[in-house]
Amino acid sequence: MRYRLHQIQLPLDYLESDLPQAVALKLGCPLKAITGLKPRTRSLDARAANQAPRFVFSVDLNLEKKWLPLANQALLEPLDPHKSKPIIIPQITTKRSRSRPVVVGAGPAGLMAAFALAKAGLKPLLIERGAAVDERKTKVRDFWSNGVLDEETNTLYGEGGAGLYSDGKLTSRSKDSPRLLYFLETLVQCGAPKEILIDHNPHLGSDQLALIVPRLRDFIIEMGGEVRFLSRLDKLTAHQGKLTSLTIQGEVIPTEACVLATGHSARDVYRMLAHSPVALEPKSFAIGARLELPQEVINHAQFKKWAGHPALGVASFRLTRKEEMGFRACYSFCMCPGGKVIACASSKNKLTTNGMSLSKRDLAWGNAAFIVPLRPSDIPPTNDGEPAILDAIKFQENIEAKAFVFGGGNYSLPASRLSDFLSQQRPKDLPQHRSAPRAVPADLWQILPASLCETLRHALPEMLQKLPGCSFSDILLYAAETRSSSPIRVTRGDDGQSTTVQGLFPCGEGAGYAGGIVSAGIDGLRAAQWVIQTYL
Numbered sequence: 001m002r003y004r005l006h007q008i009q010l011p012l013d014y015l016e017s018d019l020p021q022a023v024a025l026k027l028g029c030p031l032k033a034i035t036g037l038k039p040r041t042r043s044l045d046a047r048a049a050n051q052a053p054r055f056v057f058s059v060d061l062n063l064e065k066k067w068l069p070l071a072n073q074a075l076l077e078p079l080d081p082h083k084s085k086p087i088i089i090p091q092i093t094t095k096r097s098r099s100r101p102v103v104v105g106a107g108p109a110g111l112m113a114a115f116a117l118a119k120a121g122l123k124p125l126l127i128e129r130g131a132a133v134d135e136r137k138t139k140v141r142d143f144w145s146n147g148v149l150d151e152e153t154n155t156l157y158g159e160g161g162a163g164l165y166s167d168g169k170l171t172s173r174s175k176d177s178p179r180l181l182y183f184l185e186t187l188v189q190c191g192a193p194k195e196i197l198i199d200h201n202p203h204l205g206s207d208q209l210a211l212i213v214p215r216l217r218d219f220i221i222e223m224g225g226e227v228r229f230l231s232r233l234d235k236l237t238a239h240q241g242k243l244t245s246l247t248i249q250g251e252v253i254p255t256e257a258c259v260l261a262t263g264h265s266a267r268d269v270y271r272m273l274a275h276s277p278v279a280l281e282p283k284s285f286a287i288g289a290r291l292e293l294p295q296e297v298i299n300h301a302q303f304k305k306w307a308g309h310p311a312l313g314v315a316s317f318r319l320t321r322k323e324e325m326g327f328r329a330c331y332s333f334c335m336c337p338g339g340k341v342i343a344c345a346s347s348k349n350k351l352t353t354n355g356m357s358l359s360k361r362d363l364a365w366g367n368a369a370f371i372v373p374l375r376p377s378d379i380p381p382t383n384d385g386e387p388a389i390l391d392a393i394k395f396q397e398n399i400e401a402k403a404f405v406f407g408g409g410n411y412s413l414p415a416s417r418l419s420d421f422l423s424q425q426r427p428k429d430l431p432q433h434r435s436a437p438r439a440v441p442a443d444l445w446q447i448l449p450a451s452l453c454e455t456l457r458h459a460l461p462e463m464l465q466k467l468p469g470c471s472f473s474d475i476l477l478y479a480a481e482t483r484s485s486s487p488i489r490v491t492r493g494d495d496g497q498s499t500t501v502q503g504l505f506p507c508g509e510g511a512g513y514a515g516g517i518v519s520a521g522i523d524g525l526r527a528a529q530w531v532i533q534t535y536l
């Protein structure tokens, strides 16, 4: 019989051979009783103030009936063999005369959808407006070094999607979801380290992602799929509520099944959808600024005197503050330990910020967005004759346009020492030592809405009490963090299709069903499974 056992603790400098011993000790069984031992999760517990941090494992193991009387059975959780297996993609063998499915967008959602569709034998066409990874890297370097923006290939558009220039965290709620396992195992098949299958907070880094994503593309092609870069979807055509074709830069491609995975930076896609029969709905989103402080401070706050231990790596944090009378809630988001703050843009004269890291996470700073949630009712109506659903996008664009101007008009990031922000003073200078060299002193109160600045001013000093040891004049705030989530959801039914256009499968972050690399990848798989159902 197979069981799961939780809470096996090992010291920081454990050896692999220590795990079976620790399991046997915890269960009260002889070592030989335990077979088929497989670690399921590994997390770090650094909560105790006076105790060294420890690794905590859960494992799966076989234990024969004869050993049960010896074992502490209360600790053993009988394992459902179906629960912890990845999904199985069925092979489509019927020869019904249907057009091949098209996937739009090669971010985590689109790539995983195309991978699963190719695996099913459906020979999908994957189209992506931006360039493949290698060309994209060159364009992004030019943007960061010289402020030269390509509106089709940039930090947000191109193979790998928005997540390519990211921290590459693969955080998710459960290790038991069959789709999550499929997603992580696919990444391992493409070269990701095996540890991502068990680590509680796995991390890849932008450098590893840039190797993994092209391998994923190669698999899609090897399995019969086609991938076209520099190909932008401009129009969807439907007839009597059914999708009939897509227009890709002038070329009309007939199709009855399209996975729309264009991410939430593609505002032209939202504009196109808002003028089409595709149903959309407003959703909450969040806006704020990115805060940077020395990584050393974060390490000491979390790991105390054990900071610097080679097994610990770099520490991260998650801070939240509830809504209070006169102030909105505020929370930290997308923390990048040992990383840098980056400028991002996908359209001219609009600037947003984000964080990224390499696999080593060895830079001297940690950064995180500190964002404030906004409800659809918080967004001022424009009453400009365009569909009102687009108002939230204009609200974001307005902030990004100010960030561009206050950054000096060349895609340098506007930034302020936290001390200047709190006292509402125009900053005179920035610390020399910072992760983003192309940053200029700017008054963030001129960029972000006043109510949002008031919330940040109120919340940040309290929240930062958890990270003591750094003067507010050495902490930097960069503006503006506008793209943490989509303000629009593309409404879909229980069959994964748009409620108004059959054959359109909206998915991923842009459609409002994901927030992060893992959830976007999982949603891409889910969309592929829905598409496959229609071909069975």
Ligand SMILES: Cc1cc2nc3c(=O)[nH]c(=O)nc-3n(C[C@H](O)[C@H](O)[C@H](O)COP(=O)(O)OP(=O)(O)OC[C@H]3O[C@@H](n4cnc5c(N)ncnc54)[C@H](O)[C@@H]3O)c2cc1C
Binding pocket: 104, 105, 106, 107, 108, 109, 110, 127, 128, 129, 130, 156, 157, 158, 159, 160, 161, 162, 163, 164, 165, 166, 167, 168, 169, 170, 171, 231, 232, 233, 234, 261, 262, 263, 264, 265, 266, 269, 334, 344, 354, 355, 356, 507, 508, 509, 510, 514, 515, 516, 517, 518, 520, 521
């Ligand atoms: C800088 C940054 C750092 C991040 N860090 C992390 C992190 O560490 N961990 C994490 O989990 N998440 C992170 N995220 C969020 C994560 O990247 C997104 O949640 C995820 O990429 C969403 O995946 P997606 O496939 O839905 O959309 P996207 O990744 O946005 O991909 C959409 C793709 O569609 C393409 N596209 C758009 N319009 C068209 C069109 N008309 N025609 C053809 N193609 C089109 C785009 O070029 C893009 O490649 C980060 C995001 C950013 C921007």
